[in-house]
Amino acid sequence: MSRKIALIDYYYLTEERQRRIRETAARGGFEVVYFKSLDASRGHLEDFEIVFGAMGRRTIREAVSCRWFCAGRVGINTICDESLYADPSVILTNSPGVHSVSIAEHLIMCALMLLRKQYVYAEPMRRGEWDLEQRKIGSLLGSRITVLGTGSIGTAFADRARAFRPAVITGIRRDPSRLNPSFDRIAGIDELNSILPETDILVMCLPETDESVGVLSAERIALLPAQAFVMNIGRGSAVDQDALVTALQEGRLAGAALDVMTPEPLPADHPLRKMDNVILTPHIAGIPNLDYTNDMIVNEFCEDLARYIDGRPLKYTIDRSRRY
């Protein structure tokens, strides 16, 4: 029986990208089978050694012979339960760097839309008005930016924000001794409470882990100054969302840009839906709708596939107990 790789599409596996995977797979004698969606793969996964692409908890359970699952995305917190896997040696990898360009551009766009009060102009211009009332707006120039999570996304954001000449970009990470030249300074999570009062823009780029859940608590929201904006592209669970809503309603925060919320989809009548100074997007900041992102997902999988064929350790392996 030949060794088999399942490709489960999430709309981005073009012929050309499939061809690149097949070329790498052929070196290891693998047969490649393409499924056009998660639904199409259902009930067909039991004899695959490698599964790449779209996957959920059922995918992991069904692919009983699989030795390596490669999720073609960053967030894997929902598929980290060890009980889903046939044994602990089954490898799970993700594609950690692929969304960083798209998400960094999303973050810069949202920061400028909030600072410049773009929401004030959009609808009146559609309605036929010409509103020249003067409003004080803000700028990235001279702003104090704090980034929670200094991985590839936080770093790509900082590299772009730098060009706008902020006063300071602080990166917050678990291990502050690891340097990252994209930030003016790196601080540990234990220093966060002293940095929040001096933050104009708080950017949250954290995966969902035991430590990240609720990290932006009501107490920490209260430490931010009234002109501050909160942007979250990691996981909704990192924010005390009710406390955020209250702070926005009471004018203790200037605005927010949320690509992730709790729950998703957000209820249709949720108060965040109606706030002018809140930019909501349906968890799309990093979704692979950019050619660059899709190419990177396939490139990183092909890199790891070549390592797998050669018996070398994979580059993007997840520690399921830590969920990243």
Add this chain to the structure above:
Amino acid sequence: MSRKIALIDYYYLTEERQRRIRETAARGGFEVVYFKSLDASRGHLEDFEIVFGAMGRRTIREAVSCRWFCAGRVGINTICDESLYADPSVILTNSPGVHSVSIAEHLIMCALMLLRKQYVYAEPMRRGEWDLEQRKIGSLLGSRITVLGTGSIGTAFADRARAFRPAVITGIRRDPSRLNPSFDRIAGIDELNSILPETDILVMCLPETDESVGVLSAERIALLPAQAFVMNIGRGSAVDQDALVTALQEGRLAGAALDVMTPEPLPADHPLRKMDNVILTPHIAGIPNLDYTNDMIVNEFCEDLARYIDGRPLKYTIDRSRRY
């Protein structure tokens, strides 16, 4: 009779900024008179040697003793008629660099909103939907950017766009022999037609001059590829607006961001008002609603005022025959 300076406010001359002007003026023995608006100054300007701030054609005509008009803004095309002035030696200056930060941030914001199809998400999220339909979006990464006008605004934009790793940033200027390190290459206006077919984002930062009127003609719009975006923050007259509308309606352009139009205000029922892929703003990209901008306007005036007092040439003098 003492020498007098009139300050005509356009909402930004705070006590602190007035104080800085008065300090510089005192060195030359000038009396400073503050008018809270253009209307408040009407009929009171005949014995002022210097007029700073808000001004229109009537201001110039009324201030018959004035030797130096300093418009606290960039665009001065409406007050360049030589017939408005008592004699050709009367100086007109503007504040050329002051809006560049605000406008550059506006341009980056608009480019990202267009590339990422932000308009697709905004309204559905307000209405309570959660639209996960996949759409192909674009990125500044790898994009080909062409900037018409390489003055302080075009340069500030290029400096920020650079951080997003575009394929190339081309600056178009009258005199291509003048280098500008913010651009990958500088080309003359005579090369524009060969550059437009290889442009993804066209940024127009031109003052209104005889040469800039109609520079983006119907023929040139037709040279742009279908995925191209046009952004204009200079003057509406630089674009054949009807041809732009037709190209957008026919899908020959991907979108536009217009802070300037013809006429302004744009008629309430103008087709541009209703296009999803057009971002309209009411000529506010550079309006001094940013503290930084307001400080710069006052700083540049104080610099020139010190030069005036010392009998040195002013830095920001306009050639009225060329209108810039």
